[in-house]
Amino acid sequence: MAPGLAKQPMQNGHASLDHLQPDDDDLLYEEELLRNPYSLKMWWRYLEARRDSPARKRYILYERALKALPVSYKLWHAYLRERQKAVRGLSVKDPVVSALNNTYERALVSMHKMPRIWLEYLEFMVEQGLVTRTRRAFDRALCALPITQHERIWQIYLKFLMQPGIPQDTAVRVYRRYLRLEPTHAEEYIAYLKSKEQWGEAARKMAELVDDDTFRSLEGKSKHQLWLELCDIITKHPKEVSGLKVDAILRSGIRKFTDEVGRLWTSLADYYIRQGQYESARDVYEEGLTTVVTVRDFSLIFDTLTQFEEALVQHRLSQAADDEDEPEVADANGPGDDGEDFLLKDDENDIDLRLARLEHLMERRPILLSSVMLRQNPHNVHEWHKRVKLFNGQPHKQILTYTEAVTTVDVEKAVGKLHTLWIAFAKFYERHGDIENARVIFDKATQVALRYVEDLATVWCEWCEMELRHKNFKSALELMRRATYTPDKINRKEEIEREKEGPVQGRLYRSLKLWSFYCDLEESLGTLESARAVYDRILDLRIATPQLVLNYALFLQEHKFWEESFRVYEKGVAVFKYPHVRDIWLAYLQHFVKRYGGTKLERARDLFKQALREAPADEAKPLFLQYAGLEEEHGLARSAMEVYDRAVKTVPLKERLTVYELYLARAHEYFGLGKVREIYETAIEEQEDGGLSDEDCKKMCLRYAALERRLGEIDRARAIYVHASSLADPRTDPAFWADWNGFEVKHGNEDTFREMLRIKRSVAASFSQVHYNTTLVEATTAPATADTDAAVLDGGKRKREGEDDMAALEAAVAGTRLQGFVSGGTVQPDQRTQEEAAAAAAGAPAPAVVNPEDIELGDGADEEEDAGGDDGDVKLQQKAVPDAVFRGAGVEEDSQPSGALERFKKRRTEG
Incomplete structure (x- = not known):
C-alpha cells in the first residue's frame, strides 16, 4: 500500500476512505507514481484504468493528481466535468453542490486564465440562481480573462440578466458596462428596456443613437426608422421621458428627415395632447400644416387635427349632457384629476366656439392644400391660377394672390406659361371695370423678359383685344404699331444673331401672330393702303406663310386689284418650295384662268408649264388635271390629249390608273374608238417598262377586252385575255x-x-x-x-x-x-393519247377527232336561209383582222389569231 493512502481523509467535507483498500492492480500504478509523482501521463493512465471504480475512489485519485500537478488543465477539466455530472439534478442547497462550487473556486486559483473553466463555472452558477454570487463570478471572470475572451463571457452574462428575478438596476448597470465594450449592440439594450418598460432610459438611449452619425444598426434599421421608434416612445409615454427635451428632439428629426415629416409633426402634437397642453398641440398642428411640402404629409396632419377637434367637441357635448342630467353631482365633484377634463370645463359656453373652429378648419382645407402645392414648386403657373379661383368673391385676396404670383414665378423655372398670369391679372381688373389698372398691368407685362416671342405677342394681342372690346379702335391700332415697330438694318446677319441673344422684346417684330392680328385690324379698321403696307412689310421681313400670301391675294381680288394679286402669287411661289407652295400654285392658276379664260392662253400655258416644272411627281396630278381642263375649255383637244399623255407618264404609279380613266373618257369624247384603242394599247405596252403596275395593267386589259367584246371583236378580246393572263x-x-x-x-x-x-x-x-x-x-x-x-x-x-x-x-x-x-x-x-402515239410512230398524221354526238348540219345555206328569211343565198363579207389587235402581243401583220396566241406564248416563255 502506498504510504498515506489508507490514512488520508477525504477533502471537501467527505468522510475518510480508510476502509477502501487498494487492489493488487493499484500497486503497479502506485509504485510507478512513487518513482515519478509528477507524470501527467501516468496519472491519466491510472484514472483511465479506474474508470469503473467508485466515485469516491476516483475523486481521491483526482485530488492526489491535482496536488502533484495543480496547473494541469486536463486534470482539472476532467475532474470538474465528472463532479458536475454527479450533482446534476440535485438541489441547490445540497452540500455536494456547495462542495463543487468550492472545487471550482480552488481550480480557478491556478486556472483563472482558462476561459473554458470560467464558462462552465458561470453556466453552473446561472443554473443555481444565486444572483449576487453569480454576478460577482462574472465580474471576476471579466477581470481575469483577456479582453479577446470577453465576448464569450458576455453572451452568458446577458442571458443571465434576462432571467426573471434579476433586479432591473443591476441589469441596467451591467448593460451599460457591456455597451462600453460593444457600442453597436445598443439596440439589444433598448429592446431589453422596452421589455422591462423602462421608457425613460430607452428614450434617452434612442436619442443618443439618432444623434450619433457613426452608429450603424446591426438589425438593418435606418436612422429614419430609429427616429420613428423614438417618436413612438416619447408620444406614448410622455411622463416617463420628462427629462428629455422632446420638442427639440422631434424638431431636429423634422429638419433631418423630410419623407416622414407628417408623422413627426403628429407625434409632437400627440406628446402635448397626452400632457394635457391642447393649445400647444393645436399650434403644432397649424405649424405642420403651413410647413409640409407633400400632400401625403398634409393629409396626415389635417386628418389628425380634424379628429382632435372632433374629439374635443364630442367630449364637450357629452360633458354638457352629463351636467344637465346631474348638475348638483357635477358641481360637488368639481373638476377631475385629468388635465383634459380641467381644460374642457374652463368655459361653459365654448361649444359654439369649438364648432366654429372645426368648421373654419374644414373651409380652409383647399387653401392650405394649395399652399402645400406651391411650396413644392412656387413656379407652377397652373397652381397659381387654381389658388386665385379659391378666393372667388374676395377681390382683395385675389389681387394679393396675383401680385404674389407674378413676383414669385421665375421665367426660367416656370412650369407653364407665365404670361397667362399677367393676362389673367389684367382681365381681373377689366371685369371689375378698372380699365386704367388693366392697362398698367398689360404695360408691365410687355416689359417682362419672357421666354418666347409668341408669349409676348400674346400679351400685346390680348391688350389690343381689350381695347377693341371697349370700342377704343384707335388705341388698338396704335398698340399694334408700337408692337410691330421694326428697327433699321433688320436683314443683316449679325443683327439677327445679336437679337437672338437679347431679350424677346428685340425680336417681337418677327412674330407672325402679331402681324396677322395687325393685318386683320387694318383690313377691318384701316384703309386699303395701310393694309397693303402691312402685308408688304410682312413679305419684306420674310416671315409670311403660304396662308398669309393667299389671304393677301384674296384681299386684293376683293378690291379688284387682279394684277397686284397675281404679283403677290408670284412672290409666294418665288419664296416657298414644295409642298408649301402647292396651294399657292393651285389658287394662282385657278384665279388666273377664272379671270382671263382663253384671252391670255399663252401666258396661262407658261404658268402651267412653270408649275409643272417645279412640282414633284407626287404633287403634279392636280396641276395636270387643271391644265388639261384649260385646254379642253379654251384650247385645243389635241393639246389636252398631250397633257393627259404627259400626265400618265409623270404622276406616281398608284395614281396613273385614275388618270388613264379620265384620259380614255376624254379621248372617246373627242376622237372616238380609234384613239381609245391606241391609248389602251399604249398603256398595256408601257406596262413592261414600268408604266403601270401589274394590277392596274390587268384592270386595263379587262376593260379593253370588255370594249372589244361589246364591239363584237371576239378574237381581239381573246388576244387581250391571253396577254393579261401572265399577270393573274x-x-x-x-x-x-x-x-x-x-x-x-x-x-x-x-x-x-x-x-x-x-x-x-x-x-x-x-x-x-x-x-x-x-x-x-x-x-x-x-x-x-x-x-x-x-x-x-x-x-x-x-x-x-x-x-x-x-x-x-x-x-x-x-x-x-x-x-x-x-x-x-x-x-x-x-x-x-394512244391514237396520236400510233399515228406518230407510223409517220402518218394524227387521226381526226370524231364526235359521235355531232349533229349533221347542212351546207350552211339552209342555216343562213333560216336566219335571213327568203332572201336566198347570202354571201358573207370577209374582213381581215386589224393588226392593232395583235400588236401588243408581238404578232405579225398577216398572222391569224391562233398563230398570234402561239407566238405570244412563245414570247412569254422566252421572257
Whole structure:
C-alpha cells in the first residue's frame, strides 16, 4: 500500500476512505507514481484504468493528481466535468453542490486564465440562481480573462440578466458596462428596456443613437426608422421621458428627415395632447400644416387635427349632457384629476366656439392644400391660377394672390406659361371695370423678359383685344404699331444673331401672330393702303406663310386689284418650295384662268408649264388635271390629249390608273374608238417598262377586252385575255379567270376553252415558284361546292394519281355541262393519247377527232336561209383582222389569231 493512502481523509467535507483498500492492480500504478509523482501521463493512465471504480475512489485519485500537478488543465477539466455530472439534478442547497462550487473556486486559483473553466463555472452558477454570487463570478471572470475572451463571457452574462428575478438596476448597470465594450449592440439594450418598460432610459438611449452619425444598426434599421421608434416612445409615454427635451428632439428629426415629416409633426402634437397642453398641440398642428411640402404629409396632419377637434367637441357635448342630467353631482365633484377634463370645463359656453373652429378648419382645407402645392414648386403657373379661383368673391385676396404670383414665378423655372398670369391679372381688373389698372398691368407685362416671342405677342394681342372690346379702335391700332415697330438694318446677319441673344422684346417684330392680328385690324379698321403696307412689310421681313400670301391675294381680288394679286402669287411661289407652295400654285392658276379664260392662253400655258416644272411627281396630278381642263375649255383637244399623255407618264404609279380613266373618257369624247384603242394599247405596252403596275395593267386589259367584246371583236378580246393572263395568278386572282371563263362559255368553242385551260395551267406553274401564304393558297384553291368537285371528275372517276387539278379539269371538259357551251366531241385522254402515239410512230398524221354526238348540219345555206328569211343565198363579207389587235402581243401583220396566241406564248416563255 502506498504510504498515506489508507490514512488520508477525504477533502471537501467527505468522510475518510480508510476502509477502501487498494487492489493488487493499484500497486503497479502506485509504485510507478512513487518513482515519478509528477507524470501527467501516468496519472491519466491510472484514472483511465479506474474508470469503473467508485466515485469516491476516483475523486481521491483526482485530488492526489491535482496536488502533484495543480496547473494541469486536463486534470482539472476532467475532474470538474465528472463532479458536475454527479450533482446534476440535485438541489441547490445540497452540500455536494456547495462542495463543487468550492472545487471550482480552488481550480480557478491556478486556472483563472482558462476561459473554458470560467464558462462552465458561470453556466453552473446561472443554473443555481444565486444572483449576487453569480454576478460577482462574472465580474471576476471579466477581470481575469483577456479582453479577446470577453465576448464569450458576455453572451452568458446577458442571458443571465434576462432571467426573471434579476433586479432591473443591476441589469441596467451591467448593460451599460457591456455597451462600453460593444457600442453597436445598443439596440439589444433598448429592446431589453422596452421589455422591462423602462421608457425613460430607452428614450434617452434612442436619442443618443439618432444623434450619433457613426452608429450603424446591426438589425438593418435606418436612422429614419430609429427616429420613428423614438417618436413612438416619447408620444406614448410622455411622463416617463420628462427629462428629455422632446420638442427639440422631434424638431431636429423634422429638419433631418423630410419623407416622414407628417408623422413627426403628429407625434409632437400627440406628446402635448397626452400632457394635457391642447393649445400647444393645436399650434403644432397649424405649424405642420403651413410647413409640409407633400400632400401625403398634409393629409396626415389635417386628418389628425380634424379628429382632435372632433374629439374635443364630442367630449364637450357629452360633458354638457352629463351636467344637465346631474348638475348638483357635477358641481360637488368639481373638476377631475385629468388635465383634459380641467381644460374642457374652463368655459361653459365654448361649444359654439369649438364648432366654429372645426368648421373654419374644414373651409380652409383647399387653401392650405394649395399652399402645400406651391411650396413644392412656387413656379407652377397652373397652381397659381387654381389658388386665385379659391378666393372667388374676395377681390382683395385675389389681387394679393396675383401680385404674389407674378413676383414669385421665375421665367426660367416656370412650369407653364407665365404670361397667362399677367393676362389673367389684367382681365381681373377689366371685369371689375378698372380699365386704367388693366392697362398698367398689360404695360408691365410687355416689359417682362419672357421666354418666347409668341408669349409676348400674346400679351400685346390680348391688350389690343381689350381695347377693341371697349370700342377704343384707335388705341388698338396704335398698340399694334408700337408692337410691330421694326428697327433699321433688320436683314443683316449679325443683327439677327445679336437679337437672338437679347431679350424677346428685340425680336417681337418677327412674330407672325402679331402681324396677322395687325393685318386683320387694318383690313377691318384701316384703309386699303395701310393694309397693303402691312402685308408688304410682312413679305419684306420674310416671315409670311403660304396662308398669309393667299389671304393677301384674296384681299386684293376683293378690291379688284387682279394684277397686284397675281404679283403677290408670284412672290409666294418665288419664296416657298414644295409642298408649301402647292396651294399657292393651285389658287394662282385657278384665279388666273377664272379671270382671263382663253384671252391670255399663252401666258396661262407658261404658268402651267412653270408649275409643272417645279412640282414633284407626287404633287403634279392636280396641276395636270387643271391644265388639261384649260385646254379642253379654251384650247385645243389635241393639246389636252398631250397633257393627259404627259400626265400618265409623270404622276406616281398608284395614281396613273385614275388618270388613264379620265384620259380614255376624254379621248372617246373627242376622237372616238380609234384613239381609245391606241391609248389602251399604249398603256398595256408601257406596262413592261414600268408604266403601270401589274394590277392596274390587268384592270386595263379587262376593260379593253370588255370594249372589244361589246364591239363584237371576239378574237381581239381573246388576244387581250391571253396577254393579261401572265399577270393573274389563278391561286390568288380567281376573278380574272372567272371573267375569261365566262367569255369563252359565251363566245368560244371547245378548242378555245381548252387553250384557256392550258394557259391557266401554264401560268399557275410559272407562279408556283413564288412563295405564297399557305392559308391563302388553300382558301383560294379549295373547292367550294359539289359542282366544283364534279368538274374534276371524268365520268364519275376521280383524277389519276400524279395529275394536278388543272389537268383533271381539262380532261373533264368533255363531260362537263356548262350553260351555253357547245361541245366539240368527247375524247378520253387515254384513248386520244394512244391514237396520236400510233399515228406518230407510223409517220402518218394524227387521226381526226370524231364526235359521235355531232349533229349533221347542212351546207350552211339552209342555216343562213333560216336566219335571213327568203332572201336566198347570202354571201358573207370577209374582213381581215386589224393588226392593232395583235400588236401588243408581238404578232405579225398577216398572222391569224391562233398563230398570234402561239407566238405570244412563245414570247412569254422566252421572257
